[in-house]
Amino acid sequence: MIIEFWGHEFKVNIALGCIGGFLIAVVSSMFGFGGGPFMVPLMTVGLGLPMYVVVGSSLLAIFFNTAIGTMRHYQFGNFDLIFFLIMVPAAIIGGFIAPRIAKRLSPIVVKRIAVVGLLLLALNLLGVY
Amino acid sequence: MRYKMLAMIFSILLLMLCHNNSFAQIAQGTTASSVKTEKELSPPTIIIDKTALNNGGTITVTGIAPAGKPVYLEVWSEKKVRASRFDADIDKDTGKRPYILYMTYDMPAFYKIFVPKDQKDSLDKIKKEGKQWSFSKALKDSGADIAYSAPAKIKILRYQATLMGGIIGSRGELLPAMDDKENKKRSMQLVKARFGKPDKVLGADVEVNPDGTYKVKVKVSKGLAPGKFYIVAVVDKNLKSQPVFFENNINFPVVYLSNGGTSLNLFGPFLLTLAIVIFGVLMGAGGGFIMNPLFVSIWPLPHTIVAGTVMPTVLFSQASGIYNYSKIKFISWKLGVIIGLAMVAGGFIGPKLTELITLEQFKFIFGWILIILAALMFWQTMPRYIENNKKEQAILKEYKKKAEEAAKKKLS
Secondary structure, three states, rough: OEEEOEEEEOOOHHHHHHHHHHHHHHHHHOOOOOOOOHHHHHHHHHHOOEEEEEEEHHHHHHHEEEEHHHHHHHOOOOHHHHHHHHHHHHHHHHHHHHHHOOOOOHHHHHHHHHHHHHHHHHHHHHOOO | OOHHHHHHHHHHHHHHHHHHOOOOOOOOOOOOOOOOOOOOOOOOOEEEEEEEEEEEEEEEEEEOOOOOOOOOOEEEOOOOOOOOOEEOOOOOOOOOOOOEEEEEEEEOOEEEEEEEHHHHHHHHHHHHHHOOHHHHHHHHHHHHHHHHHHHHOOOEEEEEEEEEHHHHHOOEEEOOOOHHHHHHHHHHHHHHHHHOHHHHHEEEEEEOOOOOOEEEEEEEEEOOOOOEEEEEEEEEOOOOOOOOEEEEEEOOEEEEEOOOEEEEOOHHHHHHHHHHHHHHHHHHOOOOHHHHHHHHHHOOOOHHHHHHHHHHHOOOHHHHHHHHHHHHOOOHHHHHHHHHHHHHHEEEEEEEOOOOOOOOHHHHHHHHHHHHHHHHHHHHOOOHHHHHHHHHHHOOOOOOOOHHHHHHHHOO
């Protein structure tokens, strides 16, 4: 399939994109996270698109998943209103503060810390310690 | 433009769906224990030293039971929560996997049976069985099965899951109600599914003296449901005391999450969310990856509630992001909508699967997801990726600038 974006045309293997998107959606809605960090590599590495096409479009694709996932979780009763009301203001305030801090930090350093943190958390979940 | 329309139609449909979905409210069955007396022996007496607690504490229960008899104490809260268990274990009789989802809305938010101190060994043995422990066996081994009564008659719904049902995201066909004996057996499995560890539901704390007097220190930990807690002393199946109750009070900023069945200080999840969202934005991944496993590890919240409640918190930030990109026409609607529709199919199935797995499985699979994520992050710190990314980011900036200028021109 041909995608046109700001005067450039890109040939995209849409079947791969849809299958990958489907699988990411199943797992991310099952476990309740966004899926962005998996979606962006799928579209850049898997579909061979440049970053400037991916940033907005991947967000749009994920929004579909979050919307339907939210609805379905609500339908199955997997929702607590007070818990939600506690988290929402924190998420909004965090979204305001974060870009201000980001300017002063090297993203590479943050990512390295994240790798260690994620591994520690993963090993804890797997019951290693 | 066609795809933009499609996206709009989709969101309108979604709104309508949400609005029309009315879910059957399941009537809450009463679980009052029947109090019967035997003629030969008089039922035990029961006295509590306090009638109210403030977010946990210790209540001393004393009384007199027929001498020489063991005394059990059944304690449960008036507040109820949902519990579910997916039975995919091979049936010993038929050799087939039943694939039945058991679900109740009437599980007490707190449930515990206190057994005589001399049963400590049998409880320790059960703890050693690890994750595969069986609550019904634990009750039998410690003699506590005579006290098990409050959850025995809760209304349990059974759904026959099928592969097709799984694909279309349905719980399956609702099976007819079970008889009392089967209901009791399944309720024990649900107690285990809800409370997890043996020491949450069983404690060897009853001090029984030879003259029949007994004393128990009932520890009510922080973070339990507010409201009434009932206590019944049990000597035999038909020899029980009248139920007594105390009130567990919670005050702001401690709040009760009624669907999670847990009280917590609201600043806890607030600060944790704030910290993780900031860190999430900095590392370029949403906070859900870290938030979900931490929430289920720190607080005794069910994984279904955590997954289903964390997910919508990002809806607004995603929507505002899309709005900002669309203002400067920086979205390929065709690409986003087509892959988005594939994701709709996935997002339809996923939430159904959450309730089919146990908390243990949730944590285990999440562990592996995080390892993959860590690998992705590590790859993004490799020199070759950084080099490449720098170029990409420069092009991204340039195009974005162009797009912003074009959007401005259009306005003026």
